[in-house]
Structures are given as C-alpha cells and as structure tokens.
C-alpha cells in the first residue's frame with residue numbers, strides 16, 4: 125500500500141481510541157467512535173431485552189391457567205406495561221439503527237465516522253438517561269405504571285402510578301432517536317466515499333436513511349403529545365381528559381400519528397439487513413435494487429397516512445374508517461414487493477445457508493405471517509371483531525419479534541466476525557435458529573386462534589374455554605427461553621472464546637468487508653473509491669489481494 | 671341450516687376465510703419457492719451464480735396481482751362493515767353505561783339491568799357511554815365491538831337470530847378488573863321478552879351510583 129504510515133500500525137479500534145485514556149471504562153463511555161457507541165448500545169439494549177423477556181416469561185406463567193397463579197392483577201398490569209415500554213422504547217425502536225446503523229452505516233459508505241460524532245455520543249447518553257428515568261419510575265412511591273404502553277387517557281390520568289415520570293422518559297428517549305436520525309441523514313448526504321452515488325449505496329444504508337427521516341419527522345409529534353399530557357396533569361388544562369372537557373380520542377390520534385410510523389422505524393432497518401444478507405450468501409446481485417430502495421422510501425411516507433387503523437372501534441366516523449382501511453391495504457404493497465424480490469434474489473444464486481441466512485429464511489416465513497394477518501386487521505369487518513384481542517397480540521409479535529427481533533439476531537450473526545474479529549459455533553447457531561423458529565410458533569400461533577375465539581388482550585384472567593391454548597403458549601415461552609439462551613450464549617461465548625476470524629469470512633463485497641476485522645479506528649487505512657455496484661460479486665477475485 | 675347467532679357472523683367469517691385463504695396460498699408459495707431455491711441453487715452443487723438485476727415484467731406482475739387482491743379484501747371488509755353500520759330506524763334502542771368494572775343497560779321504558787336482554791329477530795341499537803375511562807363493548811359470538819368512551823355516544827347495532835346467552839367482554843384495557851368485566855347478552859323469544867319487558871318491578875336493578 126502506498127501510504128504505509130497509517131496502515132503499518134495495524135491496530136483495531138479496540139486497541140486505539142478517541143479518548144485520552146486508552147483503556148478502561150472511560151475509554152468507552154466518552155468515546156466518539158461510532159463503532160464503540162454501537163457496541164455500547166448493544167450492551168445496554170441486551171440488558172433491557174433480557175429484562176423484558178423475563179417479564180414476559182412471568183406473564184406467560186401467570187396465564188398458564190385461569191385465576192391467580194403467581195401474582196395479583198395489579199402486578200400483572202404493571203408487568204405487561206413494562207414489557208411493552210421496555211421492548212418498544214428501549215429495545216426495538218433504537219435496536220437495529222442504534223447498534224448496527226451506528227456500527228455499519230459509516231463503514232458501508234466508506235466514511236471515517238458519522239457526521240457529528242460528539243452528537244452521536246450525546247444521543248447514547250440521552251438514551252441512557254431516558255432508560256434511567258424508566259427505572260426510576262418503577263422505584264418511586266406510586267409504583268410501576270399500569271396503563272399499557274399506549275398510556276390511553278383517561279385511564280392514565282386516573283392511575284395513581286408514576287405516569288408523568290414514565291412518559292417524560294419516553295420524551296427524553298425521543299430526543300435520542302431524533303438526534304440519531306439527524307446524524308444518519310447528514311452522514312449519508314455528506315460522507316459517502318468517492319464514487320458512491322445514491323444508487324450504489326447498500327440497501328441497509330437506504331433503509332436506515334428512510335428510517336432516519338421518520339425518526340426526525342414523526343418523533344416530535346409524540347414529544348408534543350407528552351408535553352400536552354404533562355400540562356394537562358399539572359395545570360388542569362382540559363386537552364384530552366373528558367372530565368376537564370378534553371377529548372380522549374384526540375389523544376389516540378396524536379399518539380398513533382407517531383406510533384404508527386414508529387412501527388416502520390422498527391421494521392425498515394430490519395428489511396435493510398435482509399437485503400444485505402441474501403446477496404452475500406447467494407453470491408449474486410440483489411433482484412430489483414431500485415424497487416427495494418424506493419419501497420423503503422414509499423413505506424416511510426405512506427406510513428404516515430394509516431395511523432387511524434389502530435382506532436377502527438374508537439367511534440371515529442365511518443368515512444374515516446373506510447379511508448384508513450383502504451390506505452392500510454395500499455401500504456402493505458411495498459412490503460410485499462420486498463418479500464418477492466428477496467426470494468427472487470435466491471434464483472440462480474450460489475446459496476450457502478450459513479446461520480445468518482437461516483435467520484433470514486426464518487424471518488421471511490414469520491414476517492410473512494405477520495404481514496398477511498395484518499391484512500385481516502386492515503379489513504374493517506374482521507378488525508371490528510379482532511381489534512384488542514389476542515389476534516392483534518399475535519400479529520404484532522410476528523411482525524416485531526418474528527420480523528425485527530429475528531433480524532436483530534440475523535444482523536448479529538452476520539456482522540459478528542466484523543465486530544469482534546471472531547467466530548461463533550456454527551452448529552450451535554443452526555440449532556439456535558431452528559429451536560427459535562419452533563418456539564416462536566408454539567408461543568404465538570395459538571394466540572391467533574384465541575383471538576378469533578374472542579380472548580381480549582391485557583387480561584389477567586380468562587374464561588376456561590381458553591385454557592388449553594394458553595397452556596400451549598406458555599410451554600412455547602419455555603422453549604423460547606431455551607432457544608434464546610442458546611442464541612445469546614453462543615454469541616457471548618464467541619466474543620471471548622471464539623476462534624479468530626478472517627476479515628471476510630462470508631465473501632461479502634459491500635465496503636465493510638473491504639477493511640480488516642475488527643476495523644481500525646477510522647475504519648479504512650485508505651478511503652476506498654467505489655467503482656462497483658453494491659452487490660457485484662465479480663469483485664471477490666480482486667478483493668483477495670487487498 | 672342451523673342459523674348463526676346473527677347473520678353478520680357469517681359475513682365476518684366469510685371475509686376472514688377469504689383473506690386467510692389467499693394468505694395461506696401466498697405463504698405456502700413463498701416458503702416452498704424459497705426452500706426449493708436453497709436446495710436447487712445450493713453452493714455445494716458448484717454452479718456459477720448468475721446476476722439478474724431485475725425484470726420489469728415480473729415486478730409489474732407481482733405488484734399488479736397483490737394490488738388487485740388487497741383491493742378485493744378491502745372491498746369485502748368494507749361491505750361487511752356497511753352491513754354492521756346499517757341499523758334500521760325502527761331498531762330497539764338500549765342505552766349502555768360502562769363504569770369500572772361493570773355494565774348497566776337502560777331501556778326506553780326506564781328499566782335498568784346488569785345483563786342485556788333482547789328479543790329474537792329484532793334489530794337492536796346500543797347507544798353507549800362511559801362514566802369514567804375507556805371501555806369497549808365486545809360480543810365475541812356476534813363478532814362485534816365498539817369502544818365506550820366518556821363524553822361520546824358510540825353506537826353499535828345487531829339483530830340476534832338465535833336464542834341463547836352470549837358473553838359480553840370489555841376489550842379496552844380499563845384497569846384492575848378489566849378481565850373480569852364480563853356480562854351477558856340474553857336473546858329471548860319475542861313473547862317471553864315482551865313479558866319480561868312489561869314487568870318493570872321484578873328484575874330491575876338500581877345502578878349503585880348515579
């Protein structure tokens with residue numbers, strides 16, 4: 125290499141930092157390196173995810189039989205609220221963008237870091253402060269929140285639990301999301317390597333970019349809504365509370381104007397990861413690159429126009445229900461296009477079904493079930509029956525956990541060698557995927573049937589006719605616990621004990637595979653010049669000499 | 671044929687089966703093709719991958735066909751919904767009052783009950799309001815629900831077509847005893863109902879608080 129000075133030292137970002145202290149805690153918590161920030165998010169998110177899983181296991185245990193099993197109704201109500209709040213605000217919304225977006229977006233566009241590295245560190249700290257406030261709301265007198273993660277008014281006004289603090293935590297977390305979004309948009313616009321035109325960007329970059337726009341446009345709506353709730357609570361101004369002359373439906377509108385686009389904040393980055401993994405393991409270009417890139421943007425924008433499908437039974441006008449139902453069906457189409465394009469990308473490939481690819485296959489089945497059952501809920505006649513039942517619970521777990529959650533693991537298993545320079549146990553990884561898939565369906569599929577039978581959600585107790593399906597679901601939760609222990613244990617073991625990996629074990633060609641594993645502090649010894657399309661595997665030959 | 675509890679049940683079940691039927695075909699198709707590709711184009715077989723960047727024809731087809739399918743799903747859902755909202759003017763009106771955690775039913779003659787009594791084959795119009803938090807009036811057997819909200823009169827209609835007792839649940843989370851906020855709708859033969867309705871003394875229940 126021509127300018128050998130930087131390349132010569134050959135240090136990874138673990139050995140070289142942006143802080144004065146080279147090692148220890150401060151070298152991490154004050155680091156502005158996007159890779160370290162990504163890893164810090166990964167550690168924090170893993171803790172919150174595990175906590176919410178344990179809560180879910182306790183809830184499933186309570187529901188194993190009708191009547192009281194292990195807890196009182198108040199405890200159960202707090203647990204399902206916490207499960208939702210933690211999973212949504214602390215795991216799945218930040219999830220893939222904060223961990224893998226931070227780590228890989230700059231790498232994939234050939235940048236040294238994000239545009240505003242210090243702002244990036246600030247986002248992380250705001251996230252931690254928000255998480256701390258959630259924890260504080262559990263500990264203070266008044267007790268853990270019991271309203272469901274939607275905080276519907278008037279119940280959330282009447283509940284004596286620490287609502288104000290909890291929603292303020294959501295407000296703070298929103299800022300973390302906005303700042304991350306802003307940072308990513310600027311980075312994509314300003315810091316692409318020479319030669320990387322918009323249509324040479326990897327699809328994960330496209331997806332993260334589209335997501336970032338939703339983060340900065342939609343998140344302020346929830347921020348304003350939360351401020352209005354706080355004003356109402358402390359100053360008695362009637363905005364949402366009917367007792368003060370407010371309108372509780374207005375709250376639902378504002379809440380879903382954010383929270384529906386937020387669903388796409390959760391799923392779009394996962395779709396981006398899928399578009400990375402399939403070409404790498406099929407070793408051929410993606411089918412319909414532009415259609416996939418544009419469908420991300422289409423989802424991001426049409427996604428703003430369907431919020432009221434969460435409110436089909438709330439008493440909004442018939443005309444509104446009909447229009448929102450129609451738009452809901454329209455927004456399903458770009459997701460369908462993506463699924464077809466992914467499967468078509470396997471055609472005439474050279475497929476090596478390694479663990480990340482198996483995760484993606486599992487994703488395609490689970491996400492398709494989630495998406496297709498969404499059609500049942502988009503249709504008015506059926507939604508009136510199924511709204512607020514277990515059918516909805518099953519549907520969004522298939523989309524969120526089967527979709528985004530599965531892809532969180534896929535991303536971890538795909539980029540693991542790049543992040544840690546090591547490998548995990550492949551055989552155990554395969555077992556993990558298979559067991560996860562079985563457990564998932566055992567845990568959630570019975571909920572579709574329960575929902576159609578008329579089992580409402582957020583129920584501490586239930587009629588005896590639901591017992592056997594509830595029991596199957598609880599057994600599924602135990603199998604899921606075992607699957608998660610295998611999946612996560614394999615990763616943890618790999619980080620510390622796994623065999624050393626080469627810099628490009630899968631034969632990927634996007635830019636992150638053009639540098640060493642783990643990458644050096646500023647990612648590349650020399651900023652690459654992009655001459656190929658993102659998934660042009662003819663580069664593999666030349667890459668051997670890099 | 672043995673009639674359903676209301677004719678609307680058949681409508682909803684049809685829409686459900688229509689959407690699920692198409693979905694199952696799509697899901698099985700996608701899954702089967704994917705698994706077939708993974709075996710057929712497996713790297714172990716050693717053939718050279720072929721870069722196919724796309725196909726305008728194929729992509730147009732798989733946008734067009736799903737568009738037609740989802741529009742048909744929308745249409746059936748819409749028709750079914752219209753049927754639900756089409757409440758005849760001569761429907762018998764009952765006021766529904768929801769509170770944490772019980773239901774009151776107030777009839778036009780002033781009778782107030784804890785369970786909903788209705789005559790067979792007569793269209794019923796429920797005018798519903800909550801005195802506290804949001805609730806949702808849900809009769810799973812009839813496949814219908816509508817939220818019950820303070821300061822707002824939401825309407826729900828049905829025409830029972832089978833004698834019997836059916837569960838009524840609260841479907842909108844409303845706090846501690848949300849899961850126990852069950853009552854019943856009791857569908858009676860017309861004459862029996864008339865007798866019951868005329869007797870304002872016997873079964874009337876005073877609401878606990880006004």
Ligand SMILES: [Cu+2]
Pocket residue numbers: 771804805806840841842843844848851
């Ligand atoms: Cu209720």
